[in-house]
Amino acid sequence: MIEEGDDLINEQDEPQETITRVTGMYKDWFLDYASYVILERAVPAIEDGFKPVQRRIMHSMKDLDDGRYNKVANIVGHTMQYHPHGDASIADAMVQIGQKDLLIDTQGNWGNILTGDGAAASRYIEARLSKFALDVVYNPKITEWQASYDGRRKEPINLPVMFPLLLAQGAEGIAVGLSTKILPHNFIELIEASIKHLQGKRFTIVPDFPTAGIADVSGYNDGMRGGKVRVRAKISQLDKNTLVITELPFGTNTSSLIDSILKANEKGKIKIKKIEDNTAAQVEILIHLPPGLSPDKTIDALYAFTSCESSISPLGCVIEDNKPLFIGVSEMLRRSTDNTVQLLKQDLEIKLGEFEEQWHFASLERIFIENRVYRDIEEEETWEGVIQAIDKGLQPHIKHLKRAVTEEDIVRLTEIRIKRISKFDIDKAQQKIDALEEQIAQIKHHLEHLIDYAIAYFTRLKKEYGEGRERKTEIRAFDDVDATKVVIRNTKLYVNREEGFVGTSLKRDEYVCDCSDIDDVIVFTKNGSMMITKVDSKTFVGKDIIHVDVFKKRDKRTIYNLIYRDGKSGPSYIKRFNVTSITRDREYDLTNGNKGSALLYFSANPNGEAEVVTILLRQAGSIKKLKWDIDFADILIKGRQSKGNLVTKYAIKKVELKEKGVSTLKPRKIWFDDAVQRLNVDGRGELLGEFRGEDKLLIINQKGIVKTVTPDVTLHFDNDMIVLEKWNPKKPISAIYYNGERELYYVKRFLIENEGKEESFVPEHENSRLEIVSTDWLPMAEVEFAKERGKDRKDNLEINLEEFISIKGISAIGNQLTKDKVKQINLLDPLPFEEPEEVHADDLEVFDEDIVEGEEGDDSQTSLF
Incomplete structure (x- = not known):
């Protein structure tokens, strides 16, 4: 509102900024409103951990408490005597307190x-x-009171809470200009931390959520601004096609969690068959997966794309002295514990005063009756005379009292009934005085050893109320889930090489691979340029595309080998590089930058393979050597901007692939996921080992067929496979089989001599079968004999297969095991054997780098040789 005298903007003049200062009610009311919301509604007090509405609910419940249940509507109505807002806000606040199952x-x-x-x-x-x-x-004697909002009643300023209640329950509120989010902590751990603080020891407290789940608190920052807690649902594998969620991340419920899973499924981020919610007293959400989908990968996808993982930002804000205060949870606990000690001290001091007062009057009463002081008032006619007579009669006997006798004390003595005087028992009176003296001495001892008393108090709370309040949330450090590795490839990528387009809508053009909408695509063109761009329906990246694929972030194993001509007629160079740091949608030149440059040879090698190529020159002049071989393994891996090594200054006719290469990188860890019967490098399933370029996998099936293969994530495996491991060419294979033709059991040990060839080591007969097979160095077997008619059953026989037979060829029959009738053959634990270590040249690491937006990363590489 513009007041008179303010400058107005002339419509004909150029627009200018005008500042109008608010006055009157605008100046004061908003500040009053903000202060009211902060102090009286949204933020809890540090003294007792309650917001005002919560404090009034608790006070009202104490007013109504008679040990029996009260209707919540009745409690809400009673609270409205103290709380200036409606019943809905009170009822909601009360339900929230009740759901925390503490007060x-x-x-x-x-x-x-x-x-x-x-x-x-x-x-x-x-x-x-x-x-x-x-x-x-509650403790009315040490509670400070104030008038209620309408002045008709008194309500507590703060309740004398003798426990870190704020941290146990947590608190959340949004005020004007600030908010608070204090996470709940474990009941028992808070008590133990309070005891440690009283003992002068260090302590650490971390959140514990009523929904259980898993939490990573490495970034908790003591619950202060800037901290972060990552929470996850607890997901396990029920069977090959079913996952089960048994615990929830804090801040979610089964409904919201299932909704997020269904939305991710609709968007194609994950793939599920159906969801069943069997939650009752305990959480149970069954996620049924389609056949052939990895449960481990799906679990990671649930964490990456649904509410199964979320991040919580704590913010420790409380009210102290009518002002907001930002502090961490450790300081909250210290202040709460110190406040508890002071409240315990006040309580003891009040009790001490009460007991001393009881002792004082009990002593006066005994003096009054035992010395028959009451007879001195028989002849007194006035009240003043009665008071003086009693006072005079008491004087000779009150030297041991701890305070002077007052007129109020004398009045109380006159109120003693004759019946009580007549039945007065001196011994019982003395016993009462002695008991009071013991209680007084005990309280004085507690006051002198206040910290020990407080520790005993917290220990009692833990013993009486700690049962069933053990930690629910598991604390664990999380690894970040790479979304690009777990996303479902729900669309197809196509390329038009000649015109230079890539995208998901080019269905009439060449199919490249499956992809997702969060993937990046890497493209190389014939003129030596490279670009990485986001998957889209159609994107122009440059004409004459020679290679396109989904780009894997942080991929340090894919090595690109190329030979290029520098300019139209310049020399040719060879180079090897990987791509770890780029700016999206920027074109990079992989040549020396001269016009007319072109790639003569290119290969993309997912495991750093280095092939051998043949260089063929054009006949020109007196060139003597027109053909020779180059091994890419001899070329150092450098940055993509490096010039490369000179191949020749003469014109190259063509480059031919002569021999496929093996990996030149450090060993790669490979896992086998039994649920989907596939290999992976993502850490799912059983670790098979670290594999170099020349390493093979050993596969044996139930039919007795053995073979070695190069590990590849595209390999498929049969259901009758019984051995899958990294192959050691020096380690023999031991087997016991039944020879169907001879109807006897045989033992054989052999080495594989023909790599990559599928061979059978069990004779081809319809009754022949493999009993046991072992790849241990010193295998042991046990033979159980069947009982034959008329004969005693033979004792079990243990056999050291390494001693039983020497290593022979794979086609050898082997040695006969026994002529007796066999019931069963069992494979035992092998004998201890120290396997010889494989010695390899040390390889240097290639550093991880990320895709960055807006600036080019470092191109420096480390040689692998």
């Missing part, structure tokens, strides 16, 4: 934090204070 003993349908179901109407559910709340929250 309120609930009855009826209070909702379910696991499923997200709401509570029944407040007229249908009941509540009363829990024993824990009655023990630690």
Whole structure:
């Protein structure tokens, strides 16, 4: 609102910025409103951990407490005497407290934090204070009071909570200009931390969530601004085609979690068959997978693309002295513990005063009756005379009292009934005084050893209320899930090489591979340029494409080998490089940059293979050598911008592939995923070992067929496979088989001599069968004999197969095991053997680099030779 005297903008003049200062109600009311929301609604007080509405609910429940359940509607109505807002806000706040299962003993349908179901109407559910709340929250004698909002009643300024309640329950609120998010912590761990603080020891506290789950608290930052907690659902594999979620990440429920999974499935990020929600008292969400889909990979995809993993940003903000204060959870615990100590001290001091007062009057009463001081008032006619007579009669006997006798004390003595005087028992009176003296001495001892008393107090709380409150959330460090590795390839990538387009909508052109909408595509063209771009429906990347593929982020194993001509008639160079750092949608020149340059040879090698090529020159002049071989293994791996090594200054006619190469990189770890019967390099399933370029896999099936193969993630395996491991050419294979033709058992040991060839080591007969096979150095077997009619059963026989037979050829029959009738043959644990170590030249690491947006990364590479 522009007031008189303010400058106005003339429509004919150029626009200018005008600042109008607010006055009157605008100046004051907003600040008042902001302060009110911060102090009276959204942010809890550090003293007791309650927001105002929560404190008023707890106070009202104490007002109504008679040990029985009260209707929540009744409690809400009673709270409205203290709280200036409506019943809905009170009922919602009360349900939230009740669902935390700490302060309120609930009855009826209070909702379910696991499923997200709401509570029944407040007229249908009941509540009363829990024993824990009655023990630690209330003490009217040490409570400070203030007038309620309408001045008719008194309410507590803060409740004397003697426990770190704020950290146990957590708190969340959004005010004006600030917010708070204090995560819940474990009941037992908070008590133990409080004890450590009192003992002067260091402590660490981390969140514990009622929905359980798994949490990575490495970035918790003590619950202060800038911290982060990553939470995950607990997912396990029920069988090959079923996953089960049994615990939820904090901040979600089964409904929201299932919705996020269904949305990810609709978008093609994951692939599922159906979901079943069997949640009741415990979470159970069954995720059924289509056949052939890896459960391990799907678990990672659930973490990457659904609410099964989320990040929580804590923010420790509390109210202290009517001002917001930002502190960490450790400091909150220290202040809460120190406050508890002071409250315990106040309570002891009040009790001490009460016991000393009881002792004082008990002593006066004994003096008054035992010395018959009451007879001194028989002849007094005035009240003043009575008071003076009693005071005079007491004087000779009150020297041991701890304070002076007041007129109020004397008045109380006059109120003692004759019946009590007549039945007065001196011994019982003295016993009462002695008991009071013991209690006074005990309280004084506690005050002198206040820290020990506080530790004993916390220890009692843990013993009485700690059962069943063990940690629910598992603390574990998470590895980041690479979304590009676990996303479902739900679309197809095509290329038009001649015109230079790549994309998912070019269905009439050449199919490249399956991809997803979050993938990057790497493209090489004939003129020596390279580009990486996001998958899209249609993207122009440059004409005469010679190679296109999905780009793998942080891929340090794919090596590109190329030979290029520098300019139209310049010399030719050879180079090897990998691509680890680029700027998207930027064209990179892989040649020396001269016009007319072109690639003469190119290969992309997913495991760093180095092939041998033949160089053929054009006949020109007096060139003597027109043909020779080059091994890419002799070329150092450098940056993509390097010039490369000179091949020849003469014109090359063509480059031919002579021999495929093996990997020149460090060994690669390979796993086998039994659920989908596939190899992978992503850490899913059983680790088979570290493989170099020349290493092979050994495969044996139940039919007795053995072969060695080069490991490849595209390999398929039969269901009757019984051995899959890294092949050691020096380690023999031991087998016991039944010879169907001779109807006897035989033992054989052999080495594989024909790499890559599929061979059978069991005779071809319909009754022949393989009993056991072992790839151990010193295998042991046990033979159980069948009982033959008229004969005693023979004892089991243990056989050292290495001693039983020497190594022979794979086609040898082997040695006869026994002529007796065999019931069963078992493979035992092998004898200890120290396997000889393989010695390899040390390879240097290739550094990980990321794709960056907006700037070019470092091209430096480390030689692998």
